Each structure stands twice: as C-alpha cells, then as structure tokens.
Amino acid sequence: MQARLVSGIKPTGDLTLGNYLGAIKKFIKLQNNFESYIFVADLHALTDSQMSAKELKENKRKIIALYLASGLDPQKVNIFYQSDVLEHGFIQW
Numbered sequence: 111m112q113a114r115l116v117s118g119i120k121p122t123g124d125l126t127l128g129n130y131l132g133a134i135k136k137f138i139k140l141q142n143n144f145e146s147y148i149f150v151a152d153l154h155a156l157t158d159s160q161m162s163a164k165e166l167k168e169n170k171r172k173i174i175a176l177y178l179a180s181g182l183d184p185q186k187v188n189i190f191y192q193s194d195v196l197e198h199g200f201i202q203w
Contacts, residue, residue, distance in 0.1 A: 115140050118149035118192060121169035122159045125176055138181045146187040148177060153192045153199065 117137065119129055137148050150173045155166060170191060177189055192198050 112145045113143070115144035115146045115148075117147075118151040119173055120151040120155045120159075121166060121173050122155045122161065123169070125172060129176070130180065134177065134180045134182070137177075137187070141183060141186045147190070148182060148187050149190050149192045150174060151192050 115137070117133065119133055137146065140146065150170050152166065152170055155161070155169075159166070161169070174189065177187075178184070182189060
C-alpha cells in the first residue's frame with residue numbers, strides 16, 4: 111500500500127512565498143511517491159478569519175490556481191475544498 115499525504119492551506123489572506131516554500135514545493139516533490147490529498151482548508155478559515163464570503167471564495171480559487179500553476183498534477187493528486195467533504199464537519203462536532 112502506498113503511503114498517504116494529506117495537507118492543505120487556509121485561504122485566509124494573500125498567498126506568500128512562505129506558502130510555496132513551506133508547503134506547495136514539498137507537495138510537488140512528494141506527489142509521485144504518495145497517494146496525495148491536497149485541499150483548501152476553507153472550513154478552518156471560517157473559524158479564525160474575519161473575511162467576507164466574497165473574499166473567501168476568491169482566495170479559495172487563488173489557492174487552487176497556485177496549486178496547479180506550481181506543478182501539482184491533478185492526475186496524480188486529489189485536489190479539493192475541505193468543505194466539499196461533509197465528513198469534515200461531522201468530525202469537528
């Protein structure tokens with residue numbers, strides 16, 4: 111069985127070089143060796159952010175675009191919004 115990688119980035123502000131160097135670059139390196147699940151942590155953003163729904167929606171799209179533009183291959187990596195998996199909400203409560 112192949113090892114799994116599960117990680118994501120919160121869409122709470124502008125994307126930074128730190129997002130790339132600290133996370134995305136590693137996701138790209140590991141995508142060939144792991145069953146990868148990379149998400150946008152939009153539910154986490156709801157709990158610790160004061161942004162509007164419009165800002166959240168825009169930031170979510172920016173992160174997906176950055177994932178793809180940086181080299182994450184959607185044929186190898188499962189890319190998704192955290193809120194699209196209903197079980198995430200159930201786990202919290």
